[in-house]
Amino acid sequence: MHSKKLPKINFIGNKEKIAGWICNNFPKKTKTVFDAFSGGGSVSYEAKKKGYKVISNDILKINYILAKAIIENNKSQLSKKDIETIFKGKPFKGFMFKNYSRVHFFPKECMELDLYRKNINKLSSLHKKALALTLLRRAMIRKMPYSRFNILWKKVVQLRDEDFSYKYYKRKRAYHNQSLKHHFLENLESYNTSIFDNKKKNIALNLDVLKAIKKVKADVIYLDPPYTGTMNDYYSFYGLIDNYILSKKIKRFKNDFIDRNEALRNFNKLFSSLKKFKYWYLSYNNQSYPNSNQLLKILKKYSNNVKVIKKKHVYKITGKNKKKTNTEYLFIIKNK
Numbered sequence: 001m002h003s004k005k006l007p008k009i010n011f012i013g014n015k016e017k018i019a020g021w022i023c024n025n026f027p028k029k030t031k032t033v034f035d036a037f038s039g040g041g042s043v044s045y046e047a048k049k050k051g052y053k054v055i056s057n058d059i060l061k062i063n064y065i066l067a068k069a070i071i072e073n074n075k076s077q078l079s080k081k082d083i084e085t086i087f088k089g090k091p092f093k094g095f096m097f098k099n100y101s102r103v104h105f106f107p108k109e110c111m112e113l114d115l116y117r118k119n120i121n122k123l124s125s126l127h128k129k130a131l132a133l134t135l136l137r138r139a140m141i142r143k144m145p146y147s148r149f150n151i152l153w154k155k156v157v158q159l160r161d162e163d164f165s166y167k168y169y170k171r172k173r174a175y176h177n178q179s180l181k182h183h184f185l186e187n188l189e190s191y192n193t194s195i196f197d198n199k200k201k202n203i204a205l206n207l208d209v210l211k212a213i214k215k216v217k218a219d220v221i222y223l224d225p226p227y228t229g230t231m232n233d234y235y236s237f238y239g240l241i242d243n244y245i246l247s248k249k250i251k252r253f254k255n256d257f258i259d260r261n262e263a264l265r266n267f268n269k270l271f272s273s274l275k276k277f278k279y280w281y282l283s284y285n286n287q288s289y290p291n292s293n294q295l296l297k298i299l300k301k302y303s304n305n306v307k308v309i310k311k312k313h314v315y316k317i318t319g320k321n322k323k324k325t326n327t328e329y330l331f332i333i334k335n336k
């Protein structure tokens with residue numbers, strides 16, 4: 001087991017605190033783990049540390065890039081010269097300035113983002129580019145109140161006003177006003193040192209889960225879909241970063257598990273396509289729809305070997321409910 005540490009990612013609904021518990025339940029003979037909804041990469045990273053070949057997939061481009069940077073990438077770090085390249089030159093009025101000034105960031109910050117995006121393309125490898133974008137993701141999120149991009153500008157301005165924030169919330173939140181470069185550099189070392197070689201050819205994919213399932217071969221598939229009925233609209237949380245990376249506005253993705261009416265249909269579709277995997281591990285919690293008993297019923301349509309284990313898990317949620325205690329379920333399915 002490698003002793004490496006996942007850097008600070010800040011991903012809503014991440015499984016960082018229970019990733020060890022999840023991976024410790026994988027069968028001893030496991031060689032390849034497919035993390036089909038990899039998000040902030042916490043389970044993929046733990047599986048990589050345990051020496052498995054890891055295949056990470058997520059529909060959001062930024063989550064794919066994050067997996068490219070810290071899961072697939074076994075060796076590339078950002079050097080001093082790379083940092084000079086990223087921050088060299090004058091901020092200019094590009095895609096971010098034109099589309100997101102006073103929507104998510106102040107105009108000057110958008111111009112800086114436009115410069116950094118252009119410069120990152122000059123880095124010498126895909127893994128370096130991915131690592132730089134992942135660090136920039138972290139910097140962008142540090143500047144956003146509630147760490148997500150579905151907050152109205154009026155509220156952003158209010159919460160970035162340190163006196164207002166202190167008066168009403170007893171927190172200055174000064175980090176929202178520190179520069180993107182400051183946050184990038186502050187996190188650089190922990191991201192660089194999180195890169196390690198587990199001697200496996202790990203892979204990052206950027207596909208809808210049903211397409212990815214068709215492509216991937218693995219002993220274990222780990223499923224952590226957005227939980228219907230909870231805070232789970234990942235497109236609205238992080239889609240802006242995809243737009244930034246691609247310099248174009250992407251459409252909301254379909255089949256994203258947030259619609260209550262679609263949830264049962266989605267789960268049936270998902271489970272009916274998993275036959276080729278011997279072991280399925282599904283994370284679920286007690287706040288979601290369908291509830292765990294209903295989910296168990298659905299699973300039993302597809303396998304007669306379903307086990308459920310439980311653990312208390314405290315989620316950090318931004319906004320009013322600072323912390324929420326949930327019971328986390330891990331459904332374990334063994335196919336013949």
Ligand SMILES: C[S@@+](CC[C@H](N)C(=O)[O-])C[C@H]1O[C@@H](n2cnc3c(N)ncnc32)[C@H](O)[C@@H]1O
Pocket residue numbers: 011013014015016036037038039040041042043057058059060063207208209210224225226227234235254255256257
């Ligand atoms: C609960 S999060 C995963 C969290 C992750 N286990 C972690 O520890 O950070 C669910 C993820 O599913 C992704 N997702 C939603 N719909 C998807 C789909 N149809 N195909 C692939 N990924 C999808 C979201 O972008 C989100 O990153």
